[in-house]
Amino acid sequence: MPPDRMLLEVLLPFRVFLRKRDVSRIVAETAGGAFGMLPHRLDCVAALAPGILTFETPADGEVFIAVDDGVLVKTGLDVRVSVRRAMAGADxxxxxxxxxxxxxxxxxxxxxxxxxxxxxxxxxxxxxxxxxxxxx
Missing domain, CATH: 1.20.5 (Single alpha-helices involved in coiled-coils or other helix-helix interfaces)
Structure with a gap:
């Protein structure tokens, strides 16, 4: 994984829904609104609201995941999202x-x-x- 790319993991209560390397940006939704995340953003924790989590990789382009309530934790280049339900879609x-x-x-x-x-x-x-x- 290049040093300017993130590792994104989406975790469900019973399994790992998604593990994606080489993520260049992430957009998540909270109760206060949507926020974007680039690789060198400061570490943070955010309570997610039900909505669309968007991320981008060079290989896949822009990918959309519908998520339920949950938590996002960014430490270094690792981003973990823990939610009750998630579904991926092409568009x-x-x-x-x-x-x-x-x-x-x-x-x-x-x-x-x-x-x-x-x-x-x-x-x-x-x-x-x-x-x-x-x-x-």
């Missing part, structure tokens, strides 16, 4: 469609899980209340 239009489809499906699964959990909790509380009824 923004394709990435947007993929994100909508995948994240909406995950949101539906989460709603379904909450419904099942509410039913289990209600049943448990009803049985628990019957156990504590005073005997005649």
């Amino acid at each position: 923004l239009a394709t990435l947007r469609d993929t994100v909508e489809r995948e994240f909406l499906a995950q949101d539906e699964q989460a709603r379904s899980l909450r419904t099942v959990m509410a039913k289990l909790e209600t049943g448990f509380l009803a049985r628990f209340a019957r156990l504590h009824k005073p005997l005649p």
Whole structure:
């Protein structure tokens, strides 16, 4: 890796999503807005907001990754991004469609899980209340 290029790692809770060498620039989004990062920027830590992480390499050109909430840490030429969910795309239009489809499906699964959990909790509380009824 040339001395003026960064190593970018995007980490998910269960695996390494991306490890890319020779990164010349990175653009990330925080709650305060987007910021750019070049190789000789000072070390920093940033809380990421859901959005698009953009990076550029000579071989791949500009690459877009949709990310969820997370943290970005830059130490020297190493940049690590830790997020719950991430998806890569060749262009923004394709990435947007993929994100909508995948994240909406995950949101539906989460709603379904909450419904099942509410039913289990209600049943448990009803049985628990019957156990504590005073005997005649």
